[in-house]
Amino acid sequence: MYKSDTICAVATGMGRSAIGIVRISGKDAVDIADELFRGRKRLREMDSFRAAFGYIYDGDVKLDEVIALVMRGPHTYTTEDTVELDCHGGPLVMKRILELLIKNGVRPAEPGEFTKRAFLGGRIDMTGAEAVMDVISAENDMALRSSVEQLSGSLRKCITEMRDRIIRETAFIEAAIDDPENYSLNGYEEKLSEIINDIDHEILKLIETGDEGRIIKEGVRTAIVGRPNVGKSSVMNMLTGTDRAIVTSVEGTTRDTLEEYINLNGITLKLIDTAGIRNTDDIVEKIGVERALESMNEADLIMLVLDSSEPLNENDKELIRNISKRKYLVLINKSDMEQKLDMDELSQLDSSKFISISAKYNEGLDEIRDAVRKMFFAAEIDFNNQIYITNLRHKNALISASESLGRVKESIAAGLGEDFYTIDMMAAYESLGEIIGETLEDDLADRIFSEFCMGK
Ligand code: GDP
Numbered sequence: 001m002y003k004s005d006t007i008c009a010v011a012t013g014m015g016r017s018a019i020g021i022v023r024i025s026g027k028d029a030v031d032i033a034d035e036l037f038r039g040r041k042r043l044r045e046m047d048s049f050r051a052a053f054g055y056i057y058d059g060d061v062k063l064d065e066v067i068a069l070v071m072r073g074p075h076t077y078t079t080e081d082t083v084e085l086d087c088h089g090g091p092l093v094m095k096r097i098l099e100l101l102i103k104n105g106v107r108p109a110e111p112g113e114f115t116k117r118a119f120l121g122g123r124i125d126m127t128g129a130e131a132v133m134d135v136i137s138a139e140n141d142m143a144l145r146s147s148v149e150q151l152s153g154s155l156r157k158c159i160t161e162m163r164d165r166i167i168r169e170t171a172f173i174e175a176a177i178d179d180p181e182n183y184s185l186n187g188y189e190e191k192l193s194e195i196i197n198d199i200d201h202e203i204l205k206l207i208e209t210g211d212e213g214r215i216i217k218e219g220v221r222t223a224i225v226g227r228p229n230v231g232k233s234s235v236m237n238m239l240t241g242t243d244r245a246i247v248t249s250v251e252g253t254t255r256d257t258l259e260e261y262i263n264l265n266g267i268t269l270k271l272i273d274t275a276g277i278r279n280t281d282d283i284v285e286k287i288g289v290e291r292a293l294e295s296m297n298e299a300d301l302i303m304l305v306l307d308s309s310e311p312l313n314e315n316d317k318e319l320i321r322n323i324s325k326r327k328y329l330v331l332i333n334k335s336d337m338e339q340k341l342d343m344d345e346l347s348q349l350d351s352s353k354f355i356s357i358s359a360k361y362n363e364g365l366d367e368i369r370d371a372v373r374k375m376f377f378a379a380e381i382d383f384n385n386q387i388y389i390t391n392l393r394h395k396n397a398l399i400s401a402s403e404s405l406g407r408v409k410e411s412i413a414a415g416l417g418e419d420f421y422t423i424d425m426m427a428a429y430e431s432l433g434e435i436i437g438e439t440l441e442d443d444l445a446d447r448i449f450s451e452f453c454m455g456k
Contacts, residue, residue, distance in 0.1 A: 112452025
């Protein structure tokens with residue numbers, strides 16, 4: 001069970017900064033902080049949301065000059081009494097203050113434990129908790145807006161409404177079975193069918209936003225493919241040029257899976273298999289193409305690079321055959337050179353997807369960006385009216401809810417009887433509940449919170 005001991009953590013980064021915040025939450029937060037704090041006011045006598053200037057003492061040793069902010073539950077982030085100490089943002093001073101708190105009976109918080117308490121205290125649901133983390137890790141404006149929207153409860157509201165409708169019908173069926181004299185199930189199946197269809201339709205619509213949601217959150221998974229020497233690395237360099245793009249490299253699980261993100265004026269591209277591009281020189285031509293075909297499988301967008309200064313060869317043709325059914329752009333590179341590429345040979349591709357570029361001279365970047373925007377963000381994204389599923393956990397729970405509703409429909413069609421309907425209706429209810437955290441197993445909740453950062 002949930003035990004409200006008092007926890008502490010550094011809520012800001014552990015590097016050097018102007019200010020570092022040490023956060024303390026739990027029933028003894030104010031009392032313990034008060035013991036260590038010396039200022040003109042006693043913290044335990046202060047009203048909620050008041051700050052006091054003073055010093056933190058370890059016995060007679062003055063550790064730091066701080067501002068202590070006292071917040072009393074339940075109107076705090078964790079719903080518990082909370083004290084935040086604004087101290088100087090040095091790793092050593094923050095460490096000393098933490099050690100002092102621990103010596104005085106405060107436990108170091110686990111990652112995400114403050115947010116977990118907000119969840120257990122009923123202040124936020126699981127979608128809210130996850131949105132907190134998404135706001136912190138948002139890498140582009142669209143991801144940020146979408147997670148702030150989710151933080152405000154849009155997804156929870158939508159899920160709660162669907163669950164309410166399901167439980168209402170389940171309750172009606174149960175009542176009718178128990179008390180047939182007062183509740184009649186005559187002709188009810190038709191009405192139930194309609195309601196189930198309606199809810200399922202809504203769920204499917206949410207599931208459909210998943211792809212766009214993922215793209216908003218993670219970026220467009222992009223594979224840059226082409227035979228050796230067409231200019232793939234040059235295209236990468238053009239896209240990631242430091243004056244116009246932010247590139248972050250995240251170490252993957254194996255040494256050669258480096259994830260690279262490019263931010264093209266608000267559109268994030270997540271490049272796939274850039275190691276494959278960077279190493280093509282060492283790879284036999286054929287393997288290069290096979291590898292390209294492989295990396296294309298997981299791509300949202302394929303950028304096929306062709307060399308306009310040479311005729312197509314077999315490798316080009318093989319790649320062309322493989323992209324025609326996918327979302328692609330054809331970057332016809334080396335526009336600064338004499339053209340030897342026969343455009344008639346590209347007739348099986350959509351010419352509106354052709355972009356003439358010169359990676360060497362940085363020409364064509366705007367055209368690439370506009371084309372990507374058109375392909376993936378056709379409609380202006382409106383976060384006020386539209387909920388995007390950006391979380392795989394949510395998507396999977398929606399899928400299983402939809403499957404349960406599918407079984408309800410089958411049972412109705414087969415005339416199996418009310419008992420059968422309610423079992424699957426409750427299964428859908430539970431799956432939807434997982435999203436907001438109402439029916440989530442404890443260990444799963446723990447796992448979600450353990451992925452949070454320290455101090456949040
Ligand atoms: P990759 O093997 O597909 O990654 O190709 P690279 O990016 O390494 O480019 C192969 C060669 O083509 C290099 O010598 C580049 O300088 C050259 N190159 C790339 N893009 C252009 C371009 O737009 N114009 C010209 N003239 N040369 C280019």
